[in-house]
Amino acid sequence: MSSALPKAPRRGLADESADLVRAAIFSGHFPPGAPLREVELAARLGVSRGSVREGLARLEREGLVRGGWHRGTTVIDVTAKDVEEVYTLRAALDRLAATTARRTASPENLSRLDQTVADMAAEIAGAADARRLVALDIAFHDQIYTAAGNDRLTTAWRTIRSQLHLFQLRRADAGYDHYRARVVDEHRELAALLRSGDPNTLARLAEEHVDSARRSLLAGLAD
Known part of the structure; x- marks a missing residue:
């Protein structure tokens, strides 16, 4: 992970995590199909894995990422x-x-x-x-x-x-x-x-x- 992702402010961490990951996707840091790993995101954003997991769930409801049991979360492909x-x-x-x-x-x-x-x-x-x-x-x-x-x-x-x-x-x-x-x-x-x-x-x-x-x-x- 590069330094493109700043630390999340200590408020509404799930929402902040979703906002920061979404911005990173739109900036091209995570291209379509890219994996989004909870451990790495939590370390980069300075939040818990739980906050990252909730943030990714928000992005999944937006249709921007895909995930599921026994598979990692990825940015959606453009098909x-x-x-x-x-x-x-x-x-x-x-x-x-x-x-x-x-x-x-x-x-x-x-x-x-x-x-x-x-x-x-x-x-x-x-x-x-x-x-x-x-x-x-x-x-x-x-x-x-x-x-x-x-x-x-x-x-x-x-x-x-x-x-x-x-x-x-x-x-x-x-x-x-x-x-x-x-x-x-x-x-x-x-x-x-x-x-x-x-x-x-x-x-x-x-x-x-x-x-x-x-x-x-x-x-x-x-x-």
């Missing part, structure tokens, strides 16, 4: 079957979230969306870090679900959010130029339609946005 399942579900959720937010979003919600798009554009104009762009991408959609104001819809989003974050990172790694060229314009158009667009056009674009990501990721996996 075509998983991609099809997650992005099909996401298309339905995003369509509902967008059309609901079209009716319920406050001026503050819309301003946050605009600012996130501006942050994406600024990132591309600068160093254009792929992981930062993906984090902004996910944050943009978090804000749409917040604007929709439907707690059960948000809960459904959160069941796939971590998996989706990992898949989007894989998408960016596999076809970064394609992702970089589209990410700002696609999200800017969604933000504009959420403010004043035709609801049917918004619903269609929300689904097309997800389908484009799905196709791009599957092409990258095939390559």
